[in-house]
Amino acid sequence: MPQSYARRMDRVRPSAIRELLKHGADPALISFGGGYPDQRLFPLDDLRSVFDALLQPEQAASLQYTTSDGLPALREAIAERMTAQGTPMVADDVLILSGGQQGLDLVAKMLVDPGDTVIVEDPTFLGALIAFAPLEPTYATVRLDEHGMDTDHLAEVLAANPGVRMLYTVPDFHNPTGVTMSLERRRRLIELANEHGLVVLEDSPYRELRFDGEPVPTLKSLDTEGRVIHLSSFSKILAPGMRLGWLAASPELRERLGLLKLAADTQSGTLAMHAAASFIAGFDLDAHVERLRVAYGAKRDLMLATIDEAFPASVGRTTPEGGLFTWLTFPEGFDSARFMAEVALPEAKVAYVPGTTFFADGGHPNHARVNFSNVSDDDIVAGITRLGHHLRRELA
Amino acid sequence: MPQSYARRMDRVRPSAIRELLKHGADPALISFGGGYPDQRLFPLDDLRSVFDALLQPEQAASLQYTTSDGLPALREAIAERMTAQGTPMVADDVLILSGGQQGLDLVAKMLVDPGDTVIVEDPTFLGALIAFAPLEPTYATVRLDEHGMDTDHLAEVLAANPGVRMLYTVPDFHNPTGVTMSLERRRRLIELANEHGLVVLEDSPYRELRFDGEPVPTLKSLDTEGRVIHLSSFSKILAPGMRLGWLAASPELRERLGLLKLAADTQSGTLAMHAAASFIAGFDLDAHVERLRVAYGAKRDLMLATIDEAFPASVGRTTPEGGLFTWLTFPEGFDSARFMAEVALPEAKVAYVPGTTFFADGGHPNHARVNFSNVSDDDIVAGITRLGHHLRRELA
Numbered sequence: 001m002p003q004s005y006a007r008r009m010d011r012v013r014p015s016a017i018r019e020l021l022k023h024g025a026d027p028a029l030i031s032f033g034g035g036y037p038d039q040r041l042f043p044l045d046d047l048r049s050v051f052d053a054l055l056q057p058e059q060a061a062s063l064q065y066t067t068s069d070g071l072p073a074l075r076e077a078i079a080e081r082m083t084a085q086g087t088p089m090v091a092d093d094v095l096i097l098s099g100g101q102q103g104l105d106l107v108a109k110m111l112v113d114p115g116d117t118v119i120v121e122d123p124t125f126l127g128a129l130i131a132f133a134p135l136e137p138t139y140a141t142v143r144l145d146e147h148g149m150d151t152d153h154l155a156e157v158l159a160a161n162p163g164v165r166m167l168y169t170v171p172d173f174h175n176p177t178g179v180t181m182s183l184e185r186r187r188r189l190i191e192l193a194n195e196h197g198l199v200v201l202e203d204s205p206y207r208e209l210r211f212d213g214e215p216v217p218t219l220k221s222l223d224t225e226g227r228v229i230h231l232s233s234f235s236k237i238l239a240p241g242m243r244l245g246w247l248a249a250s251p252e253l254r255e256r257l258g259l260l261k262l263a264a265d266t267q268s269g270t271l272a273m274h275a276a277a278s279f280i281a282g283f284d285l286d287a288h289v290e291r292l293r294v295a296y297g298a299k300r301d302l303m304l305a306t307i308d309e310a311f312p313a314s315v316g317r318t319t320p321e322g323g324l325f326t327w328l329t330f331p332e333g334f335d336s337a338r339f340m341a342e343v344a345l346p347e348a349k350v351a352y353v354p355g356t357t358f359f360a361d362g363g364h365p366n367h368a369r370v371n372f373s374n375v376s377d378d379d380i381v382a383g384i385t386r387l388g389h390h391l392r393r394e395l396a
Numbered sequence: 397m398p399q400s401y402a403r404r405m406d407r408v409r410p411s412a413i414r415e416l417l418k419h420g421a422d423p424a425l426i427s428f429g430g431g432y433p434d435q436r437l438f439p440l441d442d443l444r445s446v447f448d449a450l451l452q453p454e455q456a457a458s459l460q461y462t463t464s465d466g467l468p469a470l471r472e473a474i475a476e477r478m479t480a481q482g483t484p485m486v487a488d489d490v491l492i493l494s495g496g497q498q499g500l501d502l503v504a505k506m507l508v509d510p511g512d513t514v515i516v517e518d519p520t521f522l523g524a525l526i527a528f529a530p531l532e533p534t535y536a537t538v539r540l541d542e543h544g545m546d547t548d549h550l551a552e553v554l555a556a557n558p559g560v561r562m563l564y565t566v567p568d569f570h571n572p573t574g575v576t577m578s579l580e581r582r583r584r585l586i587e588l589a590n591e592h593g594l595v596v597l598e599d600s601p602y603r604e605l606r607f608d609g610e611p612v613p614t615l616k617s618l619d620t621e622g623r624v625i626h627l628s629s630f631s632k633i634l635a636p637g638m639r640l641g642w643l644a645a646s647p648e649l650r651e652r653l654g655l656l657k658l659a660a661d662t663q664s665g666t667l668a669m670h671a672a673a674s675f676i677a678g679f680d681l682d683a684h685v686e687r688l689r690v691a692y693g694a695k696r697d698l699m700l701a702t703i704d705e706a707f708p709a710s711v712g713r714t715t716p717e718g719g720l721f722t723w724l725t726f727p728e729g730f731d732s733a734r735f736m737a738e739v740a741l742p743e744a745k746v747a748y749v750p751g752t753t754f755f756a757d758g759g760h761p762n763h764a765r766v767n768f769s770n771v772s773d774d775d776i777v778a779g780i781t782r783l784g785h786h787l788r789r790e791l792a
Contacts, residue, residue, distance in 0.1 A: 002507065002561050002593060002594075002595045002623070003561075003593045004561070005506055005507060005652065006505065006506060006507055006508055006509045006512075006531075007509050008505065008509075009506060009652060012652065012655045012656060012659065013655070014655060034461075036460060036461055037460075039456040039457060039459065039460045040456065042456050042459045042460075044451050044452065044453055044456060044459075047451050047459070048447075048448060048451035048452075051444075051447040051448070051451060052444060052447070052448060055440050055443050055444035055447060056440065056444075057440055060435040060436065060438050060440060061435060062637060063435065063438045063440075063443070063635035063636070063637035063638065064432060064433075064435045064438075064635070064636060064637055065430075065432055065631075065636045065637065066637070097661075098494050098639070098661045098664075098665075099661050099662055099663075101659075101660070101661050101662040102660065102661045105659060105660050105661070109402065109404065109530055110401055110402060110405060111398065111401060111402055112402055113402045113403050113404075116402075127662065130658060130659045131659050131660070133659060134505055134656065134659055135402075165398050165399075165400070197398060197399045198398075199398045227398070235461075239459035239460070239667075240459070240460060240461045240666070241458060241459035241460055241461065241462070241665060241666030241667045241670075242459065242665060242667060243494070243661070243663070243664065243665035243666070243668075256401065256405060256408065259408045259409070259410060260408060260530065262526060263408065263497075263501060263526045263527050263529060263530055264497070264498065264501050264527075264660065264661075265493075265494045265495050265497050265498045265501070265639070265660075265661070266495055266497040266523065267495075267639070268494075268639065269494075269637060269638060269639040269665050269668055270636070270637030270638075270639070271635075271637045271638060271668070272639075272665055272667070272668070274637075
């Protein structure tokens with residue numbers, strides 16, 4: 001209706017996958033497609049008492065405007081918690097966000113001019129590609145294996161792309177693949193970032209959901225020059241419907257990101273920030289996260305065991321040590337989007353996310369992301385078994 | 397710390413006024429500077445019962461992810477309410493936002509390429525200038541008088557700036573001046589928008605807070621070609637700490653704005669959206685707004701009467717029929733920022749917002765915005781009287 005739109009709108013398009021998933025709203029469908037936490041595990045009783053206390057007359061400021069950088073008590077609580085977990089920081093380093101997604105938008109706004117190269121993993125988080133699109137980047141992609149981003153390949157990519165400002169990585173229980181970057185590679189990544197003057201956006205919303213093995217230090221804790229921005233969220237450890245995330249960055253970067261936050265939405269929800277701070281102060285977030293670990297770890301075990309039993313041997317999978325997803329690799333030539341539209345949805349009544357959506361170049365059709373956190377045990381067994389049955393037929 | 401930032405960061409700077417207000421945090425200070433609603437009027441008892449009902453196990457979806465466009469029940473409630481108030485729309489036209497500020501960011505992203513001209517009122521809402529800055533616009537400004545934007549001047553500005561895509565206006569109880577655009581000018585604005593292919597962003601968060609006179613139809617209700625985007629918010633009629641706003645637009649524009657919303661923060665808070673929808677369904681929002689009208693109307697009366705008594709005759713003011721602000725005009729040559737720093741803050745112990753911050757060109761030093769909604773009656777009388785005393789001395 002206007003004669004034209006801003007040029008960036010050429011890059012802002014509906015996702016084909018989103019459309020596909022919309023059409024699969026059959027009640028018999030078992031969906032491994034989302035990235036939702038299990039809502040039966042939300043700490044509702046504790047939150048009810050938190051909100052009840054906040055909505056008293058003497059607490060009316062809980063519903064008022066507050067500072068754009070976020071509620072000081074919440075910034076303080078996050079800094080203490082992250083410091084205790086091995087990533088030292090102070091409250092001033094923390095910027096509260098309206099979910100982790102907002103951090104992707106703000107950091108890209110700060111660093112990306114149209115046509116600039118952004119380095120991402122191959123594959124990478126779909127939400128990041130969606131957030132970055134309006135900034136009109138060019139992508140350089142780095143290979144990923146079971147130890148995370150391949151830093152030898154990264155060195156080559158950096159050599160071939162001088163002047164890159166920004167690298168984006170999901171080092172812990174990567175979305176979509178579930179893999180975790182090794183300590184050795186993290187150290188190498190920091191060296192390369194220092195050498196090439198990169199800002200590293202470390203997106204780690206699943207980090208606390210580790211089922212086995214030892215935590216690997218955050219990139220932020222290994223950072224020697226204030227170039228890592230650590231991004232995280234309450235969506236997976238408390239509840240996504242509160243829409244709260246945070247980033248931690250050096251003063252120079254945090255100051256700029258705070259100005260962009262003010263421009264984007266003034267501030268995050270005061271009531272939600274008060275609720276998160278009260279929950280951390282008055283209840284046991286660590287014990288809650290431990291319950292999530294046990295529950296999601298059992299679901300992961302069930303899903304991997306069922307895949308191993310039901311799927312043909314030619315389908316590979318990752319072994320995530322935490323998080324919400326595993327990643328399937330089908331034989332070369334297999335098109336997971338076509339298979340979903342023609343077989344998985346109509347016949348197996350199962351949905352997943354075709355892998356191509358996670359690749360910056362839109363290629364690599366022979367993968368799929370499957371979620372285990374928000375599917376019941378019965379549905380994990382039934383859905384994976386049905387999918388296996390049809391995959392055996394297809395790949396026979 | 398990176399070697400450079402994206403070019404847009406040259407436009408993203410801390411506001412001098414914000415810094416000034418930060419330094420005025422003296423407990424004896426009476427601040428007319430903010431734009432806050434009165435938190436003593438928040439419907440806390442009703443909201444406590446709303447949240448209590450939402451945080452029960454069978455309502456756990458209140459804390460889960462939901463659709464990016466916003467909770468269907470809330471979009472429906474807003475469409476019904478706006479239709480009843482004379483701006484017909486359906487739920488699909490509505491996009492839920494994380495506060496009205498987010499609408500400014502999204503609409504500018506959709507329409508503004510670097511260097512593009514955006515038409516704004518002179519003065520205009522500071523938050524809009526902050527939201528638009530990262531999009532690197534050029535401004536063309538249109539004069540404003542007691543009947544709102546001067547559409548004769550607008551016609552000249554449009555003739556001098558062919559190809560403009562976007563016009564931004566606050567037609568009801570304008571921020572910062574408090575004036576309301578007349579019906580005749582609204583009609584003329586729509587004619588001009590049609591002639592010149594403009595998209596009009598109608599920002600109307602104060603519209604329901606009318607103290608006297610009759611409501612003037614929204615620009616959206618006068619729109620004949622789907623070119624008006626209506627932007628509003630729950631911040632002034634319910635509570636800003638819930639961080640909920642909305643926009644209503646034609647399907648073509650709303651679709652694109654929804655994609656930008658997804659990119660910016662995935663969705664607004666599910667719990668807050670449920671709470672607003674439940675409040676509207678179960679309580680009486682209209683009666684609540686009526687209480688606000690009575691309370692803020694009385695504060696406006698008190699402020700205007702005190703100004704008329706205490707200020708020298710050479711200081712002009714507007715007579716707002718609603719909203720949160722009145723606008724002062726000092727004699728030519730008076731610098732309201734200097735006066736605040738040198739006299740109002742240290743001697744009168746009173747803060748306001750110097751007018752220059754609201755002008756796209758940063759000029760016009762002889763104005764100030766004063767807020768009455770969030771100041772007690774005693775403080776209105778004491779603060780305005782003290783300010784008047786020092787103004788009389790200064791302007792003698």
